[in-house]
């Protein structure tokens with residue numbers, strides 16, 4: 001049982017942030033890590049990226065979008081209530097080395113996961129530019145948190161209600177043109193976004209990392225549900241990733257595999273949303 | 280003839296007492312146990328078939344050397360408690376072994392009656408003894424007594440990593456000697472393959488739960504959701520006060536075929552399929568939240584217990600047709616003989632001498648499995664005739680394919696522990712007599728050492744390592 005210390009609706013009824021008392025996980029959590037959780041004894045196991053961790057306070061932060069049965073149940077839990085099972089930190093940490101200038105791109109709930117990675121880069125002394133995007137201003141997350149350690153936070157909204165009008169890739173294109181020294185790009189968000197970032201940086205030869213939101217069951221390398229094709233070979237996102245070289249990832253296959261349980265998910269949850277996005 | 284077989288010809292050999300079972304057409308629609316277990320009368324009748332040989336050979340056939348003759352003698356006198364005590368001397372999970380051991384390759388093959396084709400049904404008797412004992416009052420009082428008379432050694436703490444049969448056995452052995460044992464399990468439920476792999480209709484979860492409850496009462500602490508190598512480092516456990524560590528993390532990494540189309544929706548590893556159904560109870564979807572892959576024409580690739588379990592599970596979940604595809608012939612299938620027999624009775628088809636070459640699909644979903652016909656060639660190193668390709672292929676229509684061709688070592692702990700020496704196959708290298716790894720006071724056993732094997736071998740390894748640990752820590 002893992003206690004919820006703080007709960008905040010970042011976007012009312014849609015995106016929720018939980019701060020959990022999980023000292024053992026907090027002590028080990030590095031950017032890129034995730035947890036698997038289960039809300040009740042009949043519940044499924046779902047992965048959520050660790051958006052932030054505080055080893056001293058013994059806490060981890062999770063941010064999730066209410067998209068399905070489990071996230072809806074999770075959204076109902078209040079402060080001082082507990083989550084049945086939280087297992088982690090899982091996965092390989094994002095490789096973070098001092099490289100100079102990096103750009104972290106986040107879309108939708110992926111911004112939260114990207115936040116932890118951006119912070120890691122800032123901590124090793126890299127100059128970090130964050131580019132975050134959403135459909136509209138009210139769906140943006142973590143802008144303020146990111147601005148605390150990023151040199152610059154560029155906002156892109158589809159409707160132009162905040163920042164530049166357009167996609168994060170438009171903003172990225174402009175930024176890279178003006179900053180030829182960027183050594184690495186990190187992309188966390190929906191598959192089409194990550195694919196577009198990869199296509200943009202490929203001809204420029206900029207090393208790019210994508211954090212893949214594959215379907216998972218155990219999160220420990222035991223089922224293969226999370227298999228993704230990277231550089232033509234099958235890798236398991238939970239134990240080999242979730243971060244991979246974005247230029248080698250087969251995004252078409254990832255997008256196809258994410259559809260596996262869409263119809264059942266509707267049956268279980270009465271789906272309000274066709275997108276399958278992981279925080 | 281051996282002097283140990285007294286007057287076998289003189290005494291008329293009665294056939295084995297048949298095991299009461301759910302009829303195939305009934306059981307293929309439910310998840311309750313297939314074999315219902317002997318009654319006391321049936322058990323005694325079967326026990327009487329034992330010749331009580333002077334030089335019994337059955338014991339040598341059992342990997343943990345259960346004194347079969349000894350426990351059967353108690354059973355002849357209806358002394359279940361006595362029989363249980365004999366079994367429990369060397370076997371920590373008798374209710375499990377009685378159900379899942381490949382007896383036809385072990386104790387029953389070694390039985391002197393084996394040449395008649397009707398060896399004593401040792402496995403069924405073992406199951407009867409364990410089930411009957413666990414349901415009895417004697418059991419409850421024995422547990423209470425064990426708790427009182429053991430001498431807890433607060434200073435002797437031992438960690439077991441993983442909660443499959445190897446770790447459970449090591450934990451039980453050490454706890455009984457008073458050690459403070461903590462079992463770290465990555466999943467949310469304890470039992471390893473016994474809960475996530477082997478289905479309810481073969482090994483009810485309540486049996487595993489009983490065994491685990493016994494360990495709890497002995498003082499074993501279980502920490503679920505703890506992944507050693509991630510949540511805590513292996514060598515860190517020593518800083519936390521553990522004086523020895525047993526690693527029993529199993530061979531849970533599913534292997535894929537590496538053929539085209541393997542990422543199509545509808546293609547699953549047997550581990551994923553079985554984990555969804557067993558651990559996550561997806562068969563009760565949507566009451567349970569985990570969704571389940573649905574298939575009308577299911578194909579299962581492989582010939583071991585894993586493949587049989589997946590096939591029989593798919594049948595119970597409403598598949599119209601389930602076909603097992605195997606590269607060799609039925610005679611070479613590595614599964615328990617009984618599983619194949621049960622599967623065939625339930626209406627599962629086995630297509631022999633077919634090797635998968637590609638998955639075919641439409642719009643990202645599986646629609647067929649292309650297979651190549653094989654012929655049997657010369658025997659290979661394992662003595663089984665090697666399948667050789669013929670070049671002829673055909674396509675089996677299928678909307679759900681489950682791959683059960685084998686597993687590799689679970690990678691998480693291994694990658695996180697650089698000092699741990701592995702063998703050429705990637706499993707942990709141990710001293711065969713002590714079970715010790717290249718890191719002092721870290722022991723390992725079960726599938727993570729041998730590769731996918733059996734419950735009873737994993738138990739044997741757990742016991743061997745536990746005995747060594749107990750000696751080193753001065754518990755015996």
Ligand SMILES: Cc1cc2nc3c(=O)[nH]c(=O)nc-3n(C[C@H](O)[C@H](O)[C@H](O)COP(=O)(O)OP(=O)(O)OC[C@H]3O[C@@H](n4cnc5c(N)ncnc54)[C@H](O)[C@@H]3O)c2cc1C
Pocket residue numbers: 379380381440441442443444445446463464465466470471472473476477505506507508527528529530531553584585588615689691692724725726727731732733734735737
């Ligand atoms: C479907 C199926 C059917 C089978 N049928 C039979 C049968 O009929 N008869 C038979 O004798 N054998 C059978 N087997 C084989 C048998 O189950 C195994 O040989 C046996 O369970 C191995 O035991 P183990 O203790 O080595 O590990 P496992 O039972 O594999 O358990 C390992 C445990 O360790 C956990 N773990 C892994 N890594 C970590 C980590 N880093 N930290 C914490 N925990 C970790 C895993 O979650 C798992 O629970 C079957 C196997 C399968 C998969």
Ligand code: SF4
Pocket residue numbers: 340341342343344345347370376377380381382385386387401402405735
């Ligand atoms: S443990 Fe297995 S092999 Fe040994 S006697 Fe029992 S059933 Fe036979």
Ligand code: FES
Pocket residue numbers: 215216217218219220221222223224225226227236237238239
């Ligand atoms: S989630 Fe099961 S192997 Fe990755």
